[in-house]
Amino acid sequence: DVKVSIMAGANQHEFLKELGVKENQIETSDSISSNIAAVSSGRVDATVMTEATLREAVESADQSKVEEAKPFTQPEIGGESVMSYGAAVFRKEDNELREAYNAELKKLIDSGKILEIYEEFGFGEDNLPDDVTTEDRCGQ
Known part of the structure; x- marks a missing residue:
């Protein structure tokens, strides 16, 4: 079975489950570098994250062990394309x-x-x- 590493709490977890990936095929990590290291070491087959984050992570990784999937098409769930968005976070009082x-x-x-x-x-x-x-x- 294919294994995928994702950031803990990321919406990709729900996307993967909706697409039929079993829970035992999903590994969570607490950092971007941990996800890339999991792929580089062969512990998992892939990682998913927002494109900008992924591109930066791949560029700073050992290029002989990881690559960005190109072309990439956003998955569809329930007939609709799903996407993760990068965002800024502010304290509620700000x-x-x-x-x-x-x-x-x-x-x-x-x-x-x-x-x-x-x-x-x-x-x-x-x-x-x-x-x-x-x-x-x-x-x-």
Whole structure:
């Protein structure tokens, strides 16, 4: 059986189970480097995480032992594509900081500057999130 390592608490755990991966095929780790080490050592066959995180982890790993799966297609569950989103986290009492962050992020998105930044790091328009909101994601 194929074994997959994921970050403890990651939504990929539910995705994998929905896709038919058995619990005994899923190993959880407490760090990105632990997931990559599990693949490098052969303890597991693969790891899954957000693309930006994965790309950085693979670039800093022993390239002779790991590689990014390309091309990669987001899995479908119940007829819908599922995706993990990177996000920023703020303390609940830091409303002003969160609102300032969101306002600046909106400016980057609306101006198209966010795509320029993505492209600097090897990502493209297909990596931009759809019109998903925090409320959409947190409601799941």
